[in-house]
């Protein structure tokens with residue numbers, strides 16, 4: 417998983433033992449924990465209600481002890497890369513690109529993850545795998561970590577061998593349907609520190625037909641967008657420009673617990689349910705708004721027409 421690699425990076429970053437990193441206020445808890453565990457102070461910069469970065473806030477928060485800024489390419493959509501690169505250069509801090517949701521996306525013809533100083537992906541977010549992550553660096557970090565290398569990542573991307581696992585995994589009654597706000601879910605388990613993925617994982621990774629994954633996900637995204645765009649739902653990412661490979665279909669709804677209700681209908685919807693306790697509601701109200709109202713719908717390549725229509729129907733029933 418990406419969090420274990422991030423922990424390795426965080427340890428190497430913290431060479432003086434008193435640094436901080438800036439993380440976007442709307443985040444997956446799994447990117448905060450590795451820094452905390454490595455003794456790195458995590459500070460937050462603002463993300464607004466539409467998942468846009470507040471660059472004024474970011475610039476203001478970079479201080480003498482700031483070593484790196486983390487940016488997230490949300491849901492497969494490249495974030496404002498030029499602005500991040502420019503601010504980090506000017507302030508002389510590292511840029512860490514979180515490409516977990518954008519493993520197969522590119523920006524202006526160049527893969528995301530190739531713009532910052534460090535970047536990482538998590539294989540399980542796009543492939544039928546439980547483990548594995550790749551990291552890339554521009555010579556700043558992890559020079560001896562050949563196992564966490566971009567080579568594997570690029571090899572898989574080039575590979576267009578037949579799709580080995582395109583099974584129908586989306587529509588299943590899911591267990592309890594309760595809201596998971598237990599932070600222990602993103603806890604790091606020492607047994608997984610510095611572990612290589614298994615051979616089976618690496619084989620599946622190499623054999624997966626990435627091109628068809630990208631095409632299918634884009635088609636599924638476009639289909640959901642067409643069906644949901646005139647309803648009362650806010651769609652924060654409507655420009656499916658060339659190069660985007662979506663990880664999920666985000667929508668903003670005013671109703672509560674829509675993810676839980678959809679899961680009860682067998683749809684694997686989710687929300688980021690946990691923000692760091694260091695985020696005050698007053699300062700970061702937009703991040704809390706997103707946490708409470710932004711729902712991720714599945715768009716993965718295993719979905720068929722019947723399932724997509726089922727998702728649309730159930731969303732429309734819940735959101736009025």
Ligand SMILES: Cc1ncc(COP(=O)(O)O)c(C=O)c1O
Pocket residue numbers: 417418419420444446447488514516517538539549
């Ligand atoms: C944007 C983002 N970053 C990091 C992570 C953590 O990845 P992993 O679960 O592989 O540790 C996730 C997981 O959902 C994520 O969505």
